[in-house]
Amino acid sequence: MKAPLIDPFQRAVTYLRVSVTDRCDFRCTYCMSEDMTFLPKRDLLTLEELDEVSTAFVNLGVRKLRITGGEPLVRRGIMTYFKAMARHLESGQLDELTLTTNGSQLHRFAADLAAVGVRRVNISLDTLDEQKFSKITRWGRLPQVLQGIDAAQSAGLRVKINAVALKGFNEDELFSIVEWCASRDMDLTFIEVMPMGDLGNEDRLDQYWPLSDLRGELRQRYTLTELPDNTGGPARYVRLEETGQKVGFITPLTHNFCESCNRVRLTCTGELFMCLGQEDRADLRPALRDPTAPALDDAIRAAIRLKPKGHDFDYSRQEVAGQMTRHMSHTGG
Ligand code: SAM
Ligand code: SF4
16 A cells, blocks of 8 residues: 555545546637647647556545546547546546536447446536527537437436536526426536636626625525535535535635645646646656656655645635636646
8 A cells, every 4th residue: 555645734635637638629718719729649648648647646545536628528539548447446446437528529428438437427518598508618519418418317327517607698597507407317516717718808707606696596596405515625515405406616716615625637748736726736747758757656746745725716806816827628627
């Protein structure tokens, strides 16, 4: 047994999010610009390298892997990587292998994902209106995503919908989204829009719909019971007593969740980000490609020693403070 990964604030790192590509078949306005320049393929970790780093983390005590991107299901050969990670489920070293996806390719992959041991999937969907969906994703088509959700449920995957709360965009759909999820037995999490990437024409502050407001609206129709947090993550959950469903809120801007943070993020180029909201990072690629560099385990341990106490996002002064210049698709959200 190797010693577990403990950061300077005594938090055990047991959760790794792996971004397997920066590419995507959508261009959500809050995530990417329309004319994104993607990384040259040679800069990406190969599937074998992704396996090697992920496995090193598992051997150092990581028990949960979430695969993300960009859009993870557009990475060529991605099932090879999922199959490789399934061996850690089988050995009992990993509790959960899961992914966050825009759903566009799920109709092709749902059955295979279930077959390798994926049990749950997070699908991002901000609106049930076809035109609004095209507007917010720029390139996406709602029917294809709905087909993906059907395929996921048919394959026995538990589905959670992630919706970014956007002022003036999906406020009017709050109850229809909640009821649609309840009718399909899907969990639902709302995410506050975060100041990632260059603002361009889309001003994140204008789009910012505080989840405290959203919660207040839910309370007008439902009885909300707070549920204890057991994920160590940024989400807080309530149960809507009338429907029995679980609704989550990811509120990096109104709730500081950093004290219980158990996660780090690996980018598709092998950089390890210790915090979604800080620039602290370590490049693990030399440990994979350069025989003279420190060994991978040592590089990971050195990186974890740099995990900061928390992030600095703050909208409270009506300006975007602590803004990150990198896009969410780089670190995987
Ligand atoms: N493409 C996949 C998807 O959309 O689910 C996985 C990657 S995406 C970057 C992960 C999550 O980040 C999505 O739920 C997306 O809505 C969210 N996201 C992207 N940009 C965001 C932003 N600026 N603020 C809050 N959430 C954001
Ligand atoms: Fe693609 Fe996901 Fe970003 Fe949308 S949020 S552009 S689907 S990576």
